[in-house]
Every structure is written in C-alpha cells, then in structure tokens.
Amino acid sequence: MKAAAIVLAAGKGVRMKSDLPKVSHSLCGKPMIVRVLKSIDELELEAVYVVVGYKADIVKSECEDFDVTYIEQNEQLGTGHAVMQARPFVKEPLVIVLNGDVPLLKPETLRNLISYHVSKSASATILTASVPDPTGYGRIIRTDDGLIVRIVEHKDATANELGIDEINTGTYCFNTKELFDALNDVKPNNAQKEYYLTDVISILRKKGSPVYAYKASDHIEVLGVNTKEDLIKLEDYCTNA
Numbered sequence: 001m002k003a004a005a006i007v008l009a010a011g012k013g014v015r016m017k018s019d020l021p022k023v024s025h026s027l028c029g030k031p032m033i034v035r036v037l038k039s040i041d042e043l044e045l046e047a048v049y050v051v052v053g054y055k056a057d058i059v060k061s062e063c064e065d066f067d068v069t070y071i072e073q074n075e076q077l078g079t080g081h082a083v084m085q086a087r088p089f090v091k092e093p094l095v096i097v098l099n100g101d102v103p104l105l106k107p108e109t110l111r112n113l114i115s116y117h118v119s120k121s122a123s124a125t126i127l128t129a130s131v132p133d134p135t136g137y138g139r140i141i142r143t144d145d146g147l148i149v150r151i152v153e154h155k156d157a158t159a160n161e162l163g164i165d166e167i168n169t170g171t172y173c174f175n176t177k178e179l180f181d182a183l184n185d186v187k188p189n190n191a192q193k194e195y196y197l198t199d200v201i202s203i204l205r206k207k208g209s210p211v212y213a214y215k216a217s218d219h220i221e222v223l224g225v226n227t228k229e230d231l232i233k234l235e236d237y238c239t240n241a
Helices: 032-041 056-062 079-084 107-119 176-183 198-206 228-240
Strands: 003-009 047-052 069-072 094-099 124-130 139-142 148-152 166-175 211-215
Touching (some): 003 032, 032 094, 056 069, 079 198, 107 124, 139 211
Parallel strands (some): 003 094
Antiparallel strands (some): 094 166
8 A cells, every 4th residue: 555654843842952953953873853764764655744844944954865745834833733734745545644753763663553554444553652651641542452442641541541551652654534534623722722633543533433553562662852861861772772
C-alpha cells in the first residue's frame, strides 16, 4: 500500500531555552530532524511532508539532502492543526505522523507499525511503549485483542490506570481519509486553545472505527526531547549504543 509521512517540525520548543528551532538541536553531531528523516528514508515511502514554522529556513537547510515537501504552519496551534495543514498535499491512502523531536526511532519499528496497521485494517494505529516511569504520559487503555479503548491523560487517570506503564508516544499510522475527516471534528476546547491530534483517536472510536496500538520493543527509541536535560540523556544513550 502506498504511504506517506508527515513530520511535525514547526515548534520553537520553549523549554529548550534556545533560539534554535527545537528539531535543529543536535544529537551525537546531527540535528534531530536529520535523524528522523534518515529513519523515514529507509522506508522508501511515496512522499515525505515536513511541517515547518518557527525559523523554517534553518530547518529546511538541514533537510536539503532529503526529498521532502515543506508545509508551512504559520501559527502553531497544536499537533492537530499542524497535520491539518497537510490536507491539500497528502494523496497517499496511508500516512504515518511523527515528531521531529523523537530522534532515535528505528526504521524497522516504523515498518512494523505500518505492517501491523495494514494487517488489522485499522483506521488508526498508535505506536506505544512500556516505560519504567510513565509519570506525565497519557496511558493506553485497550482490550485484550489490542483494540484501543481510549488514551487517558495522567491527571485524569484512576489509581488502577496510573498503574499502566504503556504510554502514547505521539507516533501514529492513519488511514488518510479517516484522519482528515476526523480532524474536521477536532475543536480547541482546552486551556491552550490548541487542536490536539490525540482527539482524533477518541473521535474515531466514537464512530466505531478500529483503533489499535503497536508496542515498540525498546522504549528508549520512542523518547522525545522537551528540554536540554532530555537531550543529554539521549546523547548518553546514543554515544553508548
């Protein structure tokens, strides 16, 4: 099945306390966005779309060795809003959505995510991981056969749900039409007034659409970077890998 990728790379990353775009910070000598694109490149997808915004010229200069299409997100109004900007561009029936600040994702994990999604005839498949400390992450609630019930945020979780160590990594595989149809129903009903991509999951489930989770075998590769401390931790892992 023909597939594309949307890479979210528009944010500044305020918690990085730097003027650089978040995805431009280096891990083991390479910008994080380059590491993400190298992994995607091995999948030989039909198209790769990079959503840029803050200091877009810097991000574009780092991606010049890759065959990508740039999509401008002039206002950063959340992950759902970023993906909405890709609607006029994506023609492929299947799309994976990734964050440019998750730099250690392996090509085989992404390949397995797509294969699992196709095998289940899913509307959406979430890449998840079991982590030693899930504090702060959204927990994955699912049935025994892998079907997603919902994602519950840490602050909303019950005592039993807090004991779940499987978390949402923010990487997804979608049926393209169903993704954009669901995005039509996403509203910025939150304190940040942003459009959240995670809302697509609950919208699809309410429609009765099949949503699954595929668990990564190594939780290290799905860790994202929000602070310079996070980057240092991954640098240690990258150096020792």
